[in-house]
Amino acid sequence: MAYWLLKTEPNVFSIDDLKAVDKEPWDGVRNYQARNFIRDDMKPGDKILIYHSRVQPIGIAGEAEIVSEPYPDATQFDPAAKYYDAKAKPEAPRWYVVDVQHRRTYAQVLPLSDLKQNPGLDGMVLTQKGSRLSVQPVKENEWAVIQELAANL
DNA sequence: GCCAACGTTGGC
DNA sequence: GCCAACGTTGGC
Numbered sequence: 306m307a308y309w310l311l312k313t314e315p316n317v318f319s320i321d322d323l324k325a326v327d328k329e330p331w332d333g334v335r336n337y338q339a340r341n342f343i344r345d346d347m348k349p350g351d352k353i354l355i356y357h358s359r360v361q362p363i364g365i366a367g368e369a370e371i372v373s374e375p376y377p378d379a380t381q382f383d384p385a386a387k388y389y390d391a392k393a394k395p396e397a398p399r400w401y402v403v404d405v406q407h408r409r410t411y412a413q414v415l416p417l418s419d420l421k422q423n424p425g426l427d428g429m430v431l432t433q434k435g436s437r438l439s440v441q442p443v444k445e446n447e448w449a450v451i452q453e454l455a456a457n458l
Numbered sequence: 459g460c461c462a463a464c465g466t467t468g469g470c
Numbered sequence: 471g472c473c474a475a476c477g478t479t480g481g482c
Contacts, residue, residue, distance in 0.1 A: 435463045
């Protein structure tokens, strides 16, 4: 079982939106490094941190779980979709999704500034300068630190 | 809204 | 296959 962090802009799709629909394909990822994590490494039962970017309060909003195997992102084949990719073909998909199901919403967003100040998270992908990866692996010890912080919100 | 950091594209 | 130009991300 692995741990991941998924970024989303809450004005586009927030953890409340995820809770409302219960389960959602995590579509629109158009970065190859992120794609490789989804396609090659994600498994049902993996735990997810949902991160709100761009909009205050910035930080980790709660948790979800992967509830499907990876499969091709339908939006890549749809000319009307924002994430349409003319070079992607059904017989050779470029982009993948997993279904993500809501698990819990934290009482408050766990702020990025707190994460950056925590020595236990010094090596976390999220806290590195210039890190823009929207799908990130989270280490077990990092997950544990975040559980601790979330429990004290 | 600015802009630094990063990723992708495409001419050569 | 290098790298300049361009586009995007995302904290501030």
